[in-house]
Amino acid sequence: QQPVQSPQAVILREGEDAVINCSSSKALYSVHWYRQKHGEAPVFLMILLKGGEQKGHDKISASFNEKKQQSSLYLTASQLSYSGTYFCGTANAGGTSYGKLTFGQGTILTVHP
Amino acid sequence: DAGVTQSPTHLIKTRGQQVTLRCSPKSGHDTVSWYQQALGQGPQFIFQYYEEEERQRGNFPDRFSGHQFPNYSSELNVNALLLGDSALYLCASSLDLGRSSYNSPLHFGNGTRLTVT
Numbered sequence: 290q291q292p293v294q295s296p297q298a299v300i301l302r303e304g305e306d307a308v309i310n311c312s313s314s315k316a317l318y319s320v321h322w323y324r325q326k327h328g329e330a331p332v333f334l335m336i337l338l339k340g341g342e343q344k345g346h347d348k349i350s351a352s353f354n355e356k357k358q359q360s361s362l363y364l365t366a367s368q369l370s371y372s373g374t375y376f377c378g379t380a381n382a383g384g385t386s387y388g389k390l391t392f393g394q395g396t397i398l399t400v401h402p
Numbered sequence: 403d404a405g406v407t408q409s410p411t412h413l414i415k416t417r418g419q420q421v422t423l424r425c426s427p428k429s430g431h432d433t434v435s436w437y438q439q440a441l442g443q444g445p446q447f448i449f450q451y452y453e454e455e456e457r458q459r460g461n462f463p464d465r466f467s468g469h470q471f472p473n474y475s476s477e478l479n480v481n482a483l484l485l486g487d488s489a490l491y492l493c494a495s496s497l498d499l500g501r502s503s504y505n506s507p508l509h510f511g512n513g514t515r516l517t518v519t
Contacts, residue, residue, distance in 0.1 A: 291444070318504035330406070330492065330510035331445065338505060376444050380504035388433065388496055388503035389458045392444030 290314055292379045294393035301367045301400045309362040309396045311377030318386050320353050320360040321378040324371075325395075331376060334362075339382070364398070372400045404429060406511035408493050414517045415483050423478040423514045427495030433457075434476040435508065436468060437492040445492055451476050452498055480516075488518045 292313040299307050311320060319338050323331040337353035337360055349371075353360045364371055374397050378390035407426045415421050427434050433452045437445035447460035451470035470476045474495075480487055494508040 321507065323508075323510075330512045331508075333507040333509065336505060336507060378444075378508075386501075386504040387450060387452070387458050388499075388506050388508070389435070389447050389450060389460070390445075390508065391447065392437075395442075395444050 291391055292377055292393040294375075294377060294396050296396060297394070298397040299399070301398070303369060303400055303402055304366050305400075307364045307367060307398060309364075309375050309377075309398070311360045311362070311379070311393055313358040313379050313381075315358065315379070316382040317353075317355070317358055318380040318382045320351075321380070321390060322351055322360075322362050323376045323378060324373045325376065326373040334375075367398075367400045369400050369402065372398055374398070406493055406495050406509050408491075408511035408514050410514060411512065412515045412517075414519060416519055417483055417485060419483050420479065420481045421483060421516060423480075423491050423493075423516075425476045425478070425493030425495075425511060427474050427476070427493075428509045431495035431497050431509065432474050433496045433498045433503070433506075434470055434474065435494045435496070436476070436478045437494060438462075439490040439492055439513070441489075448478070483518045485518050488516060490515050 322334040325331040339355040374395045380386045435450040436448040439445045449459040465481045490513040492513045493511045496506040
């Protein structure tokens, strides 16, 4: 079953913050986050493993609540280059995952000057 | 260091025809996964190849088949094309970590845009 992302779209001014949420109904091994710009390939941002680990990448960070099977992506002091569609991809627990990801429907982030 | 390369970039086919898409993984990667991305949607897992075998498969019909070669490159074949097969087909490579492969980032190619008329 596909994870659910919210919100579906966000519009920001440069310097503003945003949070994108990803919720799964299944137990997870990990949550991946990717960003896809129009006409380009999705680009890997980070992986969150079960255990509530929080990771950071410059001004982009994320958390994973294993009990709730929810992950959140935090973008602080947004830049124009942050614009794109953000996808979470989940690796379901139980059995052997081998890295198969189930992606959410995406969140469109637009940053204006 | 070359990333994931896919060919062709665009393809137009007629219903009922067959198509082959190609993918070369990132250097050092041994696993190739194929995803279908419809317009405005997230990528959907088709299947994954490792050691020249299909290791996992998503909810796609047998019309979708693939192959992985000894150099880790891969092909996706779709037979008896339907209008609904029109989509962006993404190839993603990764490094196999065995049962911890959920910890292995995917590196995507730019995709092949398939249009079925």
